[in-house]
Amino acid sequence: MARAVTTQRKVLNTTIAWIIGLVIFFPILWTILTSFKTEAEAIANPPLFLNFDWTLENYAVVQERSNYMRFLWNSVIIAGGSTLLGILIAVPAAWSMAFVPSKRTKDILLWMLSTKMLPAVGVLYPIYLICIELGVLDNRLALVVILMLINLPIIVWMLYTYFREIPGEILEAARMDGASLKEEILYILTPMAVPGIASTVLLNFILAWNEAFWTLNLTAVDAAPLTAFIASYSSPEGLFFAKLSAASTMAIAPILILGWFSQKQLVRGLTFGAVK
Amino acid sequence: MQWLERHVPKLVLAPSFIAALLFVYGFIGWTAWVSFTRSRLLPNYDLVGTIQYERLFASPRWEVALNNLFVFGVLFIGISMLLGLLLAIFLDQKIRTEGVLRTIYLYPMALSLIVTGTAWKWMLNPGLGLEAMVRGWGFEDFTFDWITDPDMAIYTVVIAGVWQASGFVMALFLAGLRSVDGEIIKAAQVDGIPTHRIYTAIIIPSMAPIFLSAFIVLSHLAIKSFDLVIALTGGGPGYATDLPATYMYAMAFSRGDIGQAASSAMVMMMIVFAIVVPYLYSELRAKND
Numbered sequence: 001m002a003r004a005v006t007t008q009r010k011v012l013n014t015t016i017a018w019i020i021g022l023v024i025f026f027p028i029l030w031t032i033l034t035s036f037k038t039e040a041e042a043i044a045n046p047p048l049f050l051n052f053d054w055t056l057e058n059y060a061v062v063q064e065r066s067n068y069m070r071f072l073w074n075s076v077i078i079a080g081g082s083t084l085l086g087i088l089i090a091v092p093a094a095w096s097m098a099f100v101p102s103k104r105t106k107d108i109l110l111w112m113l114s115t116k117m118l119p120a121v122g123v124l125y126p127i128y129l130i131c132i133e134l135g136v137l138d139n140r141l142a143l144v145v146i147l148m149l150i151n152l153p154i155i156v157w158m159l160y161t162y163f164r165e166i167p168g169e170i171l172e173a174a175r176m177d178g179a180s181l182k183e184e185i186l187y188i189l190t191p192m193a194v195p196g197i198a199s200t201v202l203l204n205f206i207l208a209w210n211e212a213f214w215t216l217n218l219t220a221v222d223a224a225p226l227t228a229f230i231a232s233y234s235s236p237e238g239l240f241f242a243k244l245s246a247a248s249t250m251a252i253a254p255i256l257i258l259g260w261f262s263q264k265q266l267v268r269g270l271t272f273g274a275v276k
Numbered sequence: 277m278q279w280l281e282r283h284v285p286k287l288v289l290a291p292s293f294i295a296a297l298l299f300v301y302g303f304i305g306w307t308a309w310v311s312f313t314r315s316r317l318l319p320n321y322d323l324v325g326t327i328q329y330e331r332l333f334a335s336p337r338w339e340v341a342l343n344n345l346f347v348f349g350v351l352f353i354g355i356s357m358l359l360g361l362l363l364a365i366f367l368d369q370k371i372r373t374e375g376v377l378r379t380i381y382l383y384p385m386a387l388s389l390i391v392t393g394t395a396w397k398w399m400l401n402p403g404l405g406l407e408a409m410v411r412g413w414g415f416e417d418f419t420f421d422w423i424t425d426p427d428m429a430i431y432t433v434v435i436a437g438v439w440q441a442s443g444f445v446m447a448l449f450l451a452g453l454r455s456v457d458g459e460i461i462k463a464a465q466v467d468g469i470p471t472h473r474i475y476t477a478i479i480i481p482s483m484a485p486i487f488l489s490a491f492i493v494l495s496h497l498a499i500k501s502f503d504l505v506i507a508l509t510g511g512g513p514g515y516a517t518d519l520p521a522t523y524m525y526a527m528a529f530s531r532g533d534i535g536q537a538a539s540s541a542m543v544m545m546m547i548v549f550a551i552v553v554p555y556l557y558s559e560l561r562a563k564n565d
Contacts, residue, residue: 112292122544212506248394271444
């Protein structure tokens with residue numbers, strides 16, 4: 001709602017908005033700060049904010065004890081692999097629905113999206129059994145495929161909303177000039193579709209990176225990504241807040257950075273296209 | 277070649293369509309079948325009727341899980357929508373650096389709660405976090421030990437859930453606010469209608485579709501909630517914070533009771549269907565008109 005607001009009011013509002021932002025950001029900030037403390041400082045009472053001896057020890061210790069570079073690497077492979085594979089399958093599908101729509105297009109789209117609404121628990125066990133049967137439990141490639149399938153409806157949906165924004169007239173003009181399907185895709189669609197594909201990649205990477213339900217249930221050691229590692233680290237044998245925070249910070253960092261440099265795409269992606 | 281060009285659109289759509297359908301609905305069919313068998317540690321395909329559902333609804337643990345889902349769902353959806361709306365109205369006041377702020381408000385949603393749960397565990401820990409901090413400020417009687425109290429622990433799950441989702445709801449509502457026709461608002465302002473009335477009588481009613489989508493998204497998040505509980509309480513103390521998803525998980529993977537897991541999964545599915553199907557149906561009708 002566009003309204004006239006005085007400068008003074010604006011400064012006040014902006015200040016309040018940043019205070020709210022800080023409150024929302026606090027748990028994340030706290031995790032990052034704690035990762036640089038010693039275990040004693042991490043549970044100090046009263047809590048220490050900035051007045052502690054900054055140390056990188058936690059990162060070294062966690063790496064030494066559990067080799068979390070491997071979990072980080074698994075996260076990268078699983079999130080990256082499932083995103084790439086998903087995009088390869090979804091781009092043609094979204095292209096088809098956006099530019100050659102049929103009567104059934106809307107129905108197909110909504111039914112595909114409906115699968116994402118259903119709780120994953122309903123399909124967990126059969127997939128678990130299939131993984132055992134095929135001997136691919138705790139296997140990175142299997143997770144790449146499963147996460148791709150899980151997120152495919154969202155990828156298709158996102159790409160579809162982007163492709164719909166490409167004006168159809170341009171394609172018609174190209175067809176009039178005798179462009180073949182191949183030329184149409186190569187020279188006209190692709191350049192216009194790249195920004196949308198990039199945002200979809202970002203969203204899906206985030207979703208796959210954060211995935212805990214599937215990774216927790218289908219991995220043990222070899223293929224476990226950071227989320228599964230953190231979940232296992234925090235269980236019974238007492239909490240090591242500083243070390244746990246170091247592992248968590250590693251898992252948070254890529255998303256914070258990606259999100260910061262692609263604010264618009266992050267907002268649009270997480271709201272599934274509602275906010276442009 | 278001609279044939280190919282004509283059918284390419286359908287051919288390239290097919291893999292996604294088939295994958296989504298078979299992968300989800302096919303396996304749901306399997307789960308449905310198993311929920312009518314005596315499967316224990318291994319699946320067994322002899323149908324025996326509704327015995328698993330009878331066991332399920334006789335289980336006190338399942339009752340706790342359903343109760344928790346209700347309490348959590350109502351509070352989580354209600355508070356997230358309210359805070360999200362307030363944040364959106366506030367952020368719509370021509371705030372400088374709005375783009376950056378929107379990103380910060382959305383960060384909790386962009387991060388896995390498994391990961392941000394680390395800080396939450398610290399904050400909710402009576403000896404370390406908020407309780408210790410406030411006591412350190414001189415309020416010696418302050419207590420905040422919900423996470424260790426079986427009656428209150430579920431509310432800590434609500435708090436973390438609201439923290440995660442409010443920014444997301446804010447972004448949805450912000451889009452809604454921006455899509456309201458500015459001319460109508462100007463006309464109302466010229467007529468001297470006070471701002472709060474403009475919001476309650478014009479802007480909010482015209483955002484009804486956004487409220488509906490936000491409700492659908494939040495309710496399916498609530499029913500699917502798994503990370504939240506695993507990250508914060510692991511279902512404890514005891515099974516006080518179990519939700520249907522964690523119940524199913526416990527049955528399938530630590531109790532070796534596939535029949536119970538399958539029947540609880542089916543009940544969850546039916547709850548989702550009850551909410552989502554009417555919505556999809558109305559969407560379909562609206563779009564086809």
